[in-house]
Amino acid sequence: MKIPALFPALALGILPLVSGCISTATKVVTAPVRVTSKAVDMATTSQSEADENRGRRMREHEEKLGKAQRSYEKHMRECDQGDDRACLKARDDNADIQHLRASSPY
Numbered sequence: 534m535k536i537p538a539l540f541p542a543l544a545l546g547i548l549p550l551v552s553g554c555i556s557t558a559t560k561v562v563t564a565p566v567r568v569t570s571k572a573v574d575m576a577t578t579s580q581s582e583a584d585e586n587r588g589r590r591m592r593e594h595e596e597k598l599g600k601a602q603r604s605y606e607k608h609m610r611e612c613d614q615g616d617d618r619a620c621l622k623a624r625d626d627n628a629d630i631q632h633l634r635a636s637s638p639y
Contacts, residue, residue: 594637601629
């Protein structure tokens with residue numbers, strides 16, 4: 534009769550160990566799925582991400598074009614006042630503007 538009285542005590546002592554094993558086993562089993570899922574997620578680009586990236590590229594391109602245009606206008610004003618170096622810079626700025634227009638991302 535001592536064995537049946539001892540059995541519940543053993544069962545209660547082992548259950549926490551078994552539940553820990555089950556929890557660890559679940560993590561180990563699902564790990565490949567989680568890793569694969571994350572890899573696929575990182576490798577693909579959603580449509581909204583693609584749109585955001587395209588919009589960012591367009592804004593950056595427009596900023597470069599605007600900067601080149603402002604530089605060109607500044608150098609042209611200086612060139613009109615007789616600064617020969619500014620005339621050369623304006624010519625280079627104009628070439629940059631033409632290059633940027635030709636390489637437009639849209």
